[in-house]
């Protein structure tokens with residue numbers, strides 16, 4: 001996979017050209033530069049970029065193990081809607097929907113997931 005920019009395309013940032021559900025628990029994203037990423041719902045949910053989830057992630061871990069309701073049932077989206085030309089809004093089965101996943105965030109998460117394969 002080369003990273004050479006195509007002068008004919010100009011400065012248009014990479015964007016998803018296709019989203020597909022893969023298996024039970026994953027999202028496959030095909031990007032305009034030909035890269036394909038597969039992300040689990042769990043990874044997407046646990047990296048929700050909204051302010052409330054960011055604060056939650058920065059808290060120190062609890063002293064004793066806690067099983068949160070949303071962890072007892074595997075996360076999966078009930079809706080994925082485009083936001084403008086730059087992001088997707090995921091609505092999750094735990095009712096949470098304030099996370100706006102910009103293409104940059106999705107790309108970064110995809111690259112992290114690809115690196116751990």
Ligand SMILES: [Zn+2]
Nearest residue numbers: 048050053099
């Ligand atoms: Zn959130």
